[in-house]
Amino acid sequence: MDWILFLIFLATCLAAGSTGALFQPGDWYRSLEKPRWTPPDWVFPVAWFTLYLCIAGAAARAAPVEGSAYAMATFALQIALNTLWTPVFFGLRKMGGGMLVIVALWISVAVTMALFFQLDTLAGLLFVPYLGWVSIAAALNYAVWRRNDPAPVASSG
Structure with a gap:
């Protein structure tokens, strides 16, 4: 693995994650009703740091492989959507908007993972925990x- 590429991708991931410091959950989020299976607050930074190491490693393995253009394009899309979710959900407090972003993020992570698997098995495997976490x-x-x-989601019944 090219360690310079890894550090560049890690910096990219950490830049995306910096929105968590800019748009912290705060009192608004603490006041919301959440399901009992909500992870404790300390889990989020630990999980994201670990995932960012995996994501950067996957990208560093896939990027130099011949034919990686589409995989790297979807990588760019997923990291942009990853960056966008926090300002939409916590900054704007738009839970529905956050849902739209995270669905697009999930799709882009799944596509990136599939493309990474075609280029490098380990790169694809390194994206599996990321897709799991985005699912949660x-x-x-x-x-x-x-x-x-306050405006409930319309039911189909």
Whole structure:
């Protein structure tokens, strides 16, 4: 693995994660009704730092492989959406908007993971925990939105 590429991708991930410092959950989020399976606050920075190491490692393995253009394009999309979710959900306090972003994020992570698997098995495997965590985050976003949005989600019945 090219360690310079790894450090560049890690810096990219940490820059995306810096929105968590800029748009902290604060009292607004603490006041929301959340499901009992919500992870404790300390889990989030630990999980994200670990995931960012995996994401950077995956990108550093995939980027130099011939034919990686589409994989790296979807990597760029997923990191942009990763960066966007926090300001939408915590900054603007738009739970529905956050849901739209996280669904797009989930799709882009899944596509990136599939493309990484085609280039390098380990790169694909390093994205599996990320997709799992985004799945949990999406479920949590939805549950919080359903419990707290003054305009309930329309049901189909």
